[in-house]
Amino acid sequence: MITLDVNGKKYEIDVDPDMPLLWAIRDGIGLTGTKYGCGIAMCGACTVHVDGMATRSCSMPVSAAVGRRITTIENVGSSRAGKAVQSAWEKLDVVQCGYCQSGQIMSAAALLAEKPKPSDADIDAAMAGNVCRCATYVRIRAAIKQAARSTV
Amino acid sequence: MMKRLAVCLMLAGPLLAPAQAATAADSKSEGEKLYMEMNRVLTHPRCLNCHPAGDSPKQGDSARFHVPPMTRGPKDSGPPGMHCAACHQSSNYAASGVPGAPNWHLAPLSMAWENKTPGEICRQILDRRRNGNKSLTEIVKHLTEDELVAWGWNPGTDVARRVREPVPIAKPEFNRIVHAWAKAGAVCPQ
Numbered sequence: 647m648i649t650l651d652v653n654g655k656k657y658e659i660d661v662d663p664d665m666p667l668l669w670a671i672r673d674g675i676g677l678t679g680t681k682y683g684c685g686i687a688m689c690g691a692c693t694v695h696v697d698g699m700a701t702r703s704c705s706m707p708v709s710a711a712v713g714r715r716i717t718t719i720e721n722v723g724s725s726r727a728g729k730a731v732q733s734a735w736e737k738l739d740v741v742q743c744g745y746c747q748s749g750q751i752m753s754a755a756a757l758l759a760e761k762p763k764p765s766d767a768d769i770d771a772a773m774a775g776n777v778c779r780c781a782t783y784v785r786i787r788a789a790i791k792q793a794a795r796s797t798v
Numbered sequence: 799m800m801k802r803l804a805v806c807l808m809l810a811g812p813l814l815a816p817a818q819a820a821t822a823a824d825s826k827s828e829g830e831k832l833y834m835e836m837n838r839v840l841t842h843p844r845c846l847n848c849h850p851a852g853d854s855p856k857q858g859d860s861a862r863f864h865v866p867p868m869t870r871g872p873k874d875s876g877p878p879g880m881h882c883a884a885c886h887q888s889s890n891y892a893a894s895g896v897p898g899a900p901n902w903h904l905a906p907l908s909m910a911w912e913n914k915t916p917g918e919i920c921r922q923i924l925d926r927r928r929n930g931n932k933s934l935t936e937i938v939k940h941l942t943e944d945e946l947v948a949w950g951w952n953p954g955t956d957v958a959r960r961v962r963e964p965v966p967i968a969k970p971e972f973n974r975i976v977h978a979w980a981k982a983g984a985v986c987p988q
Contacts, residue, residue, distance in 0.1 A: 666893050686896070687884075687896050688865065704893075704894055705886075756880075774869075
């Protein structure tokens with residue numbers, strides 16, 4: 647059995663220690679907001695926070711997540727930066743198909759937690775690993791700026 | 799006449815006995831030879847890809863730009879919000895094909911080796927203003943004991959489950975060469 651701290655709750659799950667954290671979260675715990683996109687850390691859809699840092703859950707074995715604080719899209723709104731990002735996303739109607747947006751929001755929240763007033767270049771650099779097939783990039787950048795203003 | 803001879807001798811520098819001169823030349827050429835062996839490892843893509851001349855790491859044997867696009871950030875470990883550790887864990891991960899080792903990061907720009915000659919890289923490694931203020935002893939330790947450096951001999955498998963090519967020269971032999979190079983005076987080629 648593996649014990650994980652996800653969104654402030656302890657979960658005991660019976661999974662292979664080498665399983666990607668993504669599948670432990672989705673199938674082991676049942677939190678399906680975190681999405682599978684590519685499985686090779688290229689698209690960012692599976693982004694969660696591990697000890698507050700944006701992390702591709704498809705590229706971390708669940709054994710490496712033991713003893714660490716994991717936050718998923720289901721609970722990102724409990725942090726100031728996460729709440730601001732979610733509100734800005736709603737106000738600017740960022741989402742189109744939505745598949746990548748959980749990962750986008752997790753990356754944006756991690757950026758603002760670390761750099762509350764990011765420049766355009768900071769946003770581009772931090773979000774470069776999150777791809778969107780609907781190309782909502784312009785609204786994503788605007789929403790991050792709006793979230794940054796609201797948290798100052 | 800005597801005065802001219804004295805000037806000539808001064809210009810020639812200190813005279814060495816023939817045996818001493820031969821030893822110094824041998825040591826220099828031996829040191830250079832040892833460095834050139836080390837240089838084969840240092841300039842292999844497994845090492846060079848993270849000692850880039852610019853702000854972006856490279857990937858693969860062809861040293862293509864890193865995908866997803868990545869920049870070194872203020873501390874050489876990625877920009878705020880997307881650190882190297884977002885994808886690179888403390889060990890290789892076969893499930894995603896993403897390589898990993900402790901403290902995955904880029905070498906600082908002062909230690910960029912891309913497009914440099916062996917002599918330039920060698921002098922850079924020994925220059926405390928550029929090498930993170932490391933002494934020769936610390937450089938030897940870094941080259942022979944650092945876990946991220948050692949990843950070059952254990953680079954894991956890629957997304958297609960192909961084994962990445964490790965650096966040339968087996969690790970124990972490389973370590974022996976590095977120690978021998980340092981002992982021979984850490985000589986650099988021109």
